[in-house]
Amino acid sequence: MSIMNVLSFAAKATGVLAFAAAIAATEMALIKIFSDEVGYLVLVAFIALAIVAWRRTETD
Numbered sequence: 001m002s003i004m005n006v007l008s009f010a011a012k013a014t015g016v017l018a019f020a021a022a023i024a025a026t027e028m029a030l031i032k033i034f035s036d037e038v039g040y041l042v043l044v045a046f047i048a049l050a051i052v053a054w055r056r057t058e059t060d
Contacts, residue, residue, distance in 0.1 A: 023046050031039035 023043075027039050027043050027046075030042055
């Protein structure tokens with residue numbers, strides 16, 4: 001494994017963790033402001049978008 005592959009993987013992992021933290025913070029705020037139902041609906045939407053984006057990057 002070359003150093004470029006390791007750095008690329010590390011950058012992707014860092015991005016994924018930052019995105020997950022942002023989603024978690026958004027979810028906590030939505031649940032606190034509105035209700036559990038709204039927060040969970042937005043969480044499901046985020047998960048669906050992530051799955052679609054992941055499948056799109058695998059096929060492109």
